[in-house]
Amino acid sequence: MPDVPEVLFVCVHNAGRSQMAAALLAHHAAGRVRVRSAGSAPADTINPAVVEVMAELGIDLSAEVPTKLGVDDVNAADVVITMGCGDACPVFPGKRYLDWHLTDPASRDVDEVRPIRDDIDRHVRALLAELTTTAV
Template sequence: MSDAPEVLFVCVHNAGRSQMAAALLDHHAAGAVRVRSAGSAPADEINPAVCRVMDELGIDLSREVPTKLTTDDVDAADVVITMGCGDACPVFPGKRYLDWELTDPAGQGVDAVRPIRDDIDRRVRSLLAELVPSTSSK
């Protein structure tokens, strides 16, 4: 499906917010959107609390690995959603950029990460309804 829109989620460590957003969008879009995530300074592994709260939804992040953001990632995306990476994210003319202000789950337990996940889920569902209107009935 080459005409599917591509969304890139970017945060600093690619170990929490961007991973949750990518997994949730991929889950809800069911192939209607291409999804990637990356970080400006990737961590060594996904935040364990993030893995646990995503497991609660039946989404397994245990095989995901934080990825370094490249200009090619940004160039390939139709929509770039940043989450606290500031000036570390390259900007290309003509790209759609959204900045989602979200609490960083780094160093927090599952009780603190759950509301962040739920906030991301609401935003992802709204974005999906905008990008692929036929999926909003899910």
């Protein structure tokens, strides 16, 4: 097992929820956790409202690109967090899986995406506290 836990965030388009979660965890963890995100059916670009609300926190997602979920991504992760991707995520024995029920920011404006970001941030902070005080 690696000395630093690896977390994979998965949603359908990898253009909103999983991107925000990955960026927030990377920001708060400051190197104490490895982070990846991917989508079962990735979009072409990150949701512009997501880019804007993350920029409000000083986190730049403007250069990020949605990524296709691969078996290697899941295999490398200690914790896999799904966000509405259903059965599209491969399941491997020995991995820890969590399913976060979060509102999809697709087709929502900045004012609607802010509370989604804040909800994700609460989940991420709780996960980070757990990962940095206990073994995965």
